[in-house]
Amino acid sequence: MKFVRYEINDALCRRCMACLKACPRGAVRQLPDHRLAIDQDQCDRCGTCAKRCKLRAIAMRRGLFR
Incomplete structure (x- = not known):
């Protein structure tokens, strides 16, 4: 189980x-x-993708994910 995930809007x-x-x-x-x-x-949840997105289309979500 994972507790953080990145998603693209x-x-x-x-x-x-x-x-x-x-x-x-x-x-x-x-x-x-x-x-x-x-x-x-x-x-691996490093956040590099979100940092590179100038439009802030990638967000980190916290929760319990399978």
């Missing part, structure tokens, strides 16, 4: 790919419909 994301290029684990991926998503199994 599709309404704010402009698909500049800064987060995808910055992720050291390759956890940010482009989906077939061109949206970006974070693979929670690959993400």
